[in-house]
Amino acid sequence: MDTACDWEPSPNLVESYLHHCPAREVLSVLADKWVLLVLGVLRESGDPVRFNDLRRRLDGITQKMLTKTLRGLERDGLVRRDVYPTVPPRVEYSLSELGASLGELSHAMGRWSEQHHTEILSAREDFDARTARTPAPLR
Amino acid sequence: MDTACDWEPSPNLVESYLHHCPAREVLSVLADKWVLLVLGVLRESGDPVRFNDLRRRLDGITQKMLTKTLRGLERDGLVRRDVYPTVPPRVEYSLSELGASLGELSHAMGRWSEQHHTEILSAREDFDARTARTPAPLR
DNA sequence: CGGGATCCTAACCGATACTG
């Protein structure tokens, strides 16, 4: 409410921040394949998690993408990165307070996925079946 | 809970669906630049919205991306597409019941963005300032 | 009006090799 952006918040929230407003950029943070998952893993493990530990728990992510994702989250103040300059080095990641609050939302998203994925999957099958052999729907 | 996937739900939700499970795919639906915004606009306008209307309200989206996004949402059963074969044609999009429930989540995300974007933006500035001229942090 | 079909570029992202 004190940003250098002529921009009105509610009630039409989405339409208001659609036009080059900061919140839109923030939303785009979530538009990432790994962000919600990283937040979720960090959230579920209450304790800090080391890099390779994180990588193992995020099966499928490459170290490059994990690094990049974590850097982004750190940059946005969502994730804290603590470095212990031992040998071998030890780097621990954890959610900041801000990240934790977003983590709750990402968890809600996860729960929603868990609850509704069957509906979505069956909707997909229906759609695919419908569009596959229906170039001319009404004969 | 009745999917053809050996997969246990809670309590470690994220870690459970990390390994090629349906919910993960569903989560990836949300990892899209436009999905949350489209859902948001459709949610805020209670009424059905026509294609080009939608396009105008989603300032910046190309018709290609809007089409693709809407097709995906329709395929997943989140958005309903009603075609009125008049001249000129009239196509209206609206949220399905499933889409509406997801719309609530996307709205929560929007609200979160609205509330916290300043923190994120300032965190970014701090981070950039810190990393810009600190190749050797301790002198 | 609501798209589909192409072309083309930037970015994403995986694989690999190297480093403190």
Added chain:
DNA sequence: CAGTATCGGTTAGGATCCCG
């Protein structure tokens, strides 16, 4: 261990043209 650097394939996605 926790990265960085580089190469190269794939894709996302914008611009443009066209059609019913």
